[in-house]
Amino acid sequence: MTRIAIIGAGLAGLVLAGALAGRAAVTVFEKSPAPGGRMATRRAEPFAFDHGAQFFAPRTQAFKDFLAPLVEAGVVRRWDARFAELDGPRVVAQRTWGDAPAHYIGAPGMRAVGVHLAQDLRARGVEVHLGTRVGDLAGGPPWALSGADGSDLGTFDWVVTTTPPAQALALLPPAFAHAPTLAARRMRACFSLMLGFSGGLDLPFDAALVKGADISWISVNSAKPGRAGGPCLLVHATNRWADAHIDDDPGAVTAHLCAEVGRVAGVDAGGAAHVGLHAWRYANIGKAGAGAPGAFVDPALALVACGDWCIQGRVEAAFSSARAAAHALAPLLPG
Numbered sequence: 001m002t003r004i005a006i007i008g009a010g011l012a013g014l015v016l017a018g019a020l021a022g023r024a025a026v027t028v029f030e031k032s033p034a035p036g037g038r039m040a041t042r043r044a045e046p047f048a049f050d051h052g053a054q055f056f057a058p059r060t061q062a063f064k065d066f067l068a069p070l071v072e073a074g075v076v077r078r079w080d081a082r083f084a085e086l087d088g089p090r091v092v093a094q095r096t097w098g099d100a101p102a103h104y105i106g107a108p109g110m111r112a113v114g115v116h117l118a119q120d121l122r123a124r125g126v127e128v129h130l131g132t133r134v135g136d137l138a139g140g141p142p143w144a145l146s147g148a149d150g151s152d153l154g155t156f157d158w159v160v161t162t163t164p165p166a167q168a169l170a171l172l173p174p175a176f177a178h179a180p181t182l183a184a185r186r187m188r189a190c191f192s193l194m195l196g197f198s199g200g201l202d203l204p205f206d207a208a209l210v211k212g213a214d215i216s217w218i219s220v221n222s223a224k225p226g227r228a229g230g231p232c233l234l235v236h237a238t239n240r241w242a243d244a245h246i247d248d249d250p251g252a253v254t255a256h257l258c259a260e261v262g263r264v265a266g267v268d269a270g271g272a273a274h275v276g277l278h279a280w281r282y283a284n285i286g287k288a289g290a291g292a293p294g295a296f297v298d299p300a301l302a303l304v305a306c307g308d309w310c311i312q313g314r315v316e317a318a319f320s321s322a323r324a325a326a327h328a329l330a331p332l333l334p335g
């Protein structure tokens with residue numbers, strides 16, 4: 001069977017591996033110790049924070065169909081949040097999320113989706129190597145992969161990157177046909193501020209979109225369905241502020257974001273039992289232009305680059321990009 005290496009076990013990598021399983025010998029390499037990529041959950045007992053993607057609101061039938069068995073398994077749950085729009089400290093709109101569209105989350109944390117999909121892949125014979133950062137591709141095709149520690153990761157007929165484009169470019173050879181397109185797709189940064197409290201939280205919303213501040217989002221993470229941890233808040237910086245401050249001292253970033261939460265939501269971060277910060281250098285990206293491909297395939301070099309960034313910085317875009325990659329690869333595989 002054709003040997004295919006997939007770099008990255010975020011949603012795109014896991015969905016693509018599932019689509020190719022059985023048609024090719026698929027191996028997934030993920031640098032983190034857990035699958036899921038930016039659909040992530042961080043624990044700081046007794047708190048748990050979805051510090052990457054907050055929710056997904058499926059639009060396409062294909063994504064709804066993909067989610068149905070995960071909903072059935074309880075790994076994906078609906079989140080009918082009390083939602084607010086804030087302009088600085090002023091609440092300008094409030095509603096409860098309903099059917100149009102329905103909003104979903106992973107349960108008991110966002111990462112559960114990746115963990116479940118990776119387990120399913122292993123049961124179907126796909127190798128999923130966690131804690132394995134791919135460092136180099138040589139010789140190809142076929143491609144000899146080595147780890148960032150110099151270890152031999154094997155030889156593959158095709159290699160697919162599902163990482164953000166800057167990380168893909170660092171791995172792919174300069175001759176990759178779509179290198180200039182990848183270089184032009186710039187991702188925006190974000191900071192996630194994680195606040196855990198020993199007492200209850202009394203906010204008039206479960207999730208809020210914020211304007212007029214250096215923070216863009218506040219959610220009461222502990223109010224999401226299926227969460228067992230202590231009361232906690234997850235706050236995102238605006239992409240604009242994060243782009244300008246991504247290399248700043250983390251203590252200074254934390255202090256500024258805490259001050260913004262105080263100003264906007266009246267929450268005293270000084271009283272938090274846990275304060276954490278995560279910096280995302282490659283967090284989000286705007287919509288690609290009309291007609292942009294969902295995946296970038298170079299048949300001559302047997303290389304593919306895909307991921308949410310091909311379409312838009314959204315969970316559903318990662319799914320759609322993986323499907324586009326699988327669709328493009330299918331006629332190129334023997335049998």
Ligand SMILES: Cc1cc2nc3c(=O)[nH]c(=O)nc-3n(C[C@H](O)[C@H](O)[C@H](O)COP(=O)(O)OP(=O)(O)OC[C@H]3O[C@@H](n4cnc5c(N)ncnc54)[C@H](O)[C@@H]3O)c2cc1C
Nearest residue numbers: 008010011012031037038053054055134307308314315318
């Ligand atoms: C702060 C934040 C908030 C967000 N909010 C939302 C939201 O509310 N709703 C929504 O729909 N989307 C949201 N998103 C976007 C959403 O998380 C992504 O669109 C989606 O998870 C991307 O999936 P992916 O598989 O394309 O990429 P990723 O999840 O980034 O997967 C790529 C994987 O590649 C791995 N990797 C990188 N380099 C290597 C290497 N050399 N070797 C091995 N592995 C490697 C990474 O560790 C990662 O696991 C948010 C993202 C962030 C960061």
